[in-house]
Amino acid sequence: MTYQHSFADSFNREPTSLLTVQPIVFYNLPQGFYLRSSGIWNFDFENNLGYIPVGLGAGKVMQMGRVTVNAFIEPQYTVYKYGDQVPHWQVFAGLNFQF
Numbered sequence: 448m449t450y451q452h453s454f455a456d457s458f459n460r461e462p463t464s465l466l467t468v469q470p471i472v473f474y475n476l477p478q479g480f481y482l483r484s485s486g487i488w489n490f491d492f493e494n495n496l497g498y499i500p501v502g503l504g505a506g507k508v509m510q511m512g513r514v515t516v517n518a519f520i521e522p523q524y525t526v527y528k529y530g531d532q533v534p535h536w537q538v539f540a541g542l543n544f545q546f
Contacts, residue, residue, distance in 0.1 A: 448468045450465070451465045464491070465489070465490070465492070466489075466490040467490075470485075470486075470488075471484070472484045479509050480505065480507050481508070482505055483503075483504045483506055483519060484503055484504070484521070485502060485504075486500035486523045486539075491530075495530050496530035496531070496533055497529050498527065498528040498529075498530075500523035500537055501524060501526050503521070505521075506518060506519025506520070507519075514544055517542070517543040517545075518542050519540065520540040521539045522537075523537040
């Protein structure tokens with residue numbers, strides 16, 4: 448969980464008040480596969496926007512020579528929202544290499 452709030456009004460910038468929460472769930476399966484959920488909940492108090500996405504994705508960790516590769520994809524649906532211009536669906540995907 449993080450909270451960001453502006454404390455100085457310099458250069459005529461808009462004030463900021465943002466809360467983000469990221470519950471993370473992983474479930475390991477055999478042969479390097481796993482299930483995941485890691486949607487980031489966003490609450491922008493200055494602009495009256497907020498949404499809570501819930502995702503269910505899958506990934507695989509594998510060895511390619513001396514490099515460990517982690518590939519995943521996680522569709523996320525917004526189960527709660529308020530305000531204008533908030534997403535209904537998101538797709539979070541990644542490819543990580545560990546040398």
